[in-house]
Amino acid sequence: MPEPVIELAGVCRDFPSDPPVRALADVDLRVEQGDYMAIVGPSGSGKSTLLNILGLLDRPTSGTYRLDGVETTALRDGGRTRLRGTRIGFVFQSFHLLAHRTVVENVMLAEVYGPHPRAGRRTRAEQALEQVGMSHRIRFLPDRLSGGERQRVAIARALMAQPALLLCDEPTGNLDSRNTEAILDLFDGLRAEGLTILVITHEDGVSARAKRRVRIADGVLREAP
Numbered sequence: 001m002p003e004p005v006i007e008l009a010g011v012c013r014d015f016p017s018d019p020p021v022r023a024l025a026d027v028d029l030r031v032e033q034g035d036y037m038a039i040v041g042p043s044g045s046g047k048s049t050l051l052n053i054l055g056l057l058d059r060p061t062s063g064t065y066r067l068d069g070v071e072t073t074a075l076r077d078g079g080r081t082r083l084r085g086t087r088i089g090f091v092f093q094s095f096h097l098l099a100h101r102t103v104v105e106n107v108m109l110a111e112v113y114g115p116h117p118r119a120g121r122r123t124r125a126e127q128a129l130e131q132v133g134m135s136h137r138i139r140f141l142p143d144r145l146s147g148g149e150r151q152r153v154a155i156a157r158a159l160m161a162q163p164a165l166l167l168c169d170e171p172t173g174n175l176d177s178r179n180t181e182a183i184l185d186l187f188d189g190l191r192a193e194g195l196t197i198l199v200i201t202h203e204d205g206v207s208a209r210a211k212r213r214v215r216i217a218d219g220v221l222r223e224a225p
């Protein structure tokens with residue numbers, strides 16, 4: 001059996017606020033390569049906390065997290081940053097595009113802090129934009145694009161590092177139903193190419209399109225039908 005992309009065992013995340021919050025409680029999760037999983041649950045249930053840990057933006061208070069077989073909780077910050085930069089792409093509800101940069105420049109910026117050589121950067125950005133069907137808009141500024149097009153550009157930026165794992169926090173939260181469908185079609189295509197996709201969503205239409213669903217309530221995660 002191949003190594004899972006994600007393996008969480010007994011993960012807890014406590015925030016030392018007053019009163020303290022247990023945002024994740026003893027979470028076990030195994031995600032195989034090519035899985036397409038939706039994470040659902042009420043506001044404040046721990047979804048973003050889980051995604052931050054999976055994305056190596058935050059550390060569990062206790063428990064272990066293996067990413068591609070690497071036990072990440074023991075890694076120093078440099079190792080975590082490298083792993084994040086090469087294995088993980090992020091997509092958020094608000095697209096975080098720079099208003100005064102063109103589409104292709106926004107995608108190229110994904111590499112600025114990475115280990116990638118400057119040579120070929122524009123070509124790689126154009127290829128990522130082709131993957132999301134945005135080749136015809138590469139010299140546009142973001143404010144000339146529809147919401148769905150902006151999100152496709154943000155996904156292209158996330159694909160620049162050729163990640164194994166795409167982590168999405170309400171990626172269709174700002175989109176109408178037609179643009180939502182376009183993004184979900186794109187996810188289907190990326191998954192067919194072998195990408196592992198995790199999507200936080202509160203929209204039934206989005207979670208219905210995933211192959212697998214988990215539900216979080218008060219930090220406790222369960223497999224959902």
Ligand SMILES: Nc1ncnc2c1ncn2[C@@H]1O[C@H](COP(=O)(O)OP(=O)(O)OP(=O)(O)O)[C@@H](O)[C@H]1O
Nearest residue numbers: 015017021023041042043044045046047048049050
């Ligand atoms: N830095 C922090 N300090 C203290 N408590 C926090 C912190 N971050 C999150 N929490 C708490 O942890 C719990 C889970 O938060 P989280 O952001 O993961 O919820 P969520 O499921 O993503 O909610 P939403 O659907 O509203 O985005 C909440 O009760 C929140 O108040």
Ligand SMILES: [Mg+2]
Nearest residue numbers: 047048049169
């Ligand atoms: Mg959240």
